[in-house]
Amino acid sequence: MADRFLAELALPGELxxxxxxxxxxxxxxTAAGHQxxxxxxxxxxxxxANAVQHSISGLAGGLITLxxxxxxxxxxxxxxxxxxxxxxxxxxxxxxLDCSGRGLHLVxxxxxxxxxxxxxxxxxxxxxxxLTAESARAAVSDxxxx
Numbered sequence: 001m002a003d004r005f006l007a008e009l010a011l012p013g014e015l016x017x018x019x020x021x022x023x024x025x026x027x028x029x030t031a032a033g034h035q036x037x038x039x040x041x042x043x044x045x046x047x048x049a050n051a052v053q054h055s056i057s058g059l060a061g062g063l064i065t066l067x068x069x070x071x072x073x074x075x076x077x078x079x080x081x082x083x084x085x086x087x088x089x090x091x092x093x094x095x096x097l098d099c100s101g102r103g104l105h106l107v108x109x110x111x112x113x114x115x116x117x118x119x120x121x122x123x124x125x126x127x128x129x130x131l132t133a134e135s136a137r138a139a140v141s142d143x144x145x146x
Contacts, residue, residue, distance in 0.1 A: 003077070006032050006068045013052050013062030013082070021048045021066055025078065032070050034132035039110050040076050043128045046107050047080040050126070055082035057123075074133040075112065084123040 007028045011017035022041045029037045048066065052058040062083060069077040107114050111128035119125045 002072065004032075004070045006070055008068075009066040011048070011064050011066065013055070013057035013059065013064050015049065015052055017052065017064060018045055018048045021045075025066070025068055028068050029070070029076055029132060033073050034070065034076060036132055036134055037076070040078065040130045040132060043107050043110055043114075043130050044078055044080075046104065047078065047126055047128065050104070051080050051082040055085040055124070057082035071129065074131060075129055076132050077127060077129045079125050079127045081119050081121075081125045082123050084118075 007024070009021060009024055011020060021044050025044050026037050026041055029040060034040075044066070048064060051064045055064075056062060057064045065081040067077075067079040067081070069079075071077055107128055111130050114126070114128035116124060116126045
């Protein structure tokens with residue numbers, strides 16, 4: 001499968017950027033031929049919100065960079081880069097009454113693969129690969145049930 005760079009967005013580290021990121025990713029992936037991008041939008045929402053809330057990028061003047069790639073015509077890769085923080089992003093167990101803390105759990109359940117690493121500028125990158133066609137999701141579900 002060919003990995004094709006589609007777009008890079010530089011956004012201010014504020015919660016309003018979440019909506020902008022969702023909208024831009026939908027436009028970019030749809031223009032590239034991806035059919036069902038709702039799951040990608042969910043993942044983008046969680047990753048950008050986490051970068052704003054839990055990294056140095058969420059401080060005044062901070063930036064978040066979002067790269068969008070297409071891997072074939074049924075898989076999208078999203079990389080969200082921030083300036084790092086005091087903690088490493090991880091899935092945590094939330095109590096039923098908690099108002100937050102489920103974002104990376106949603107990412108882990110929605111994405112085919114995801115991970116966290118350091119970027120070349122001393123910050124971090126959290127990435128996810130998400131299926132963008134219903135037929136591809138059905139095929140993966142069938143394989144998991146075997």
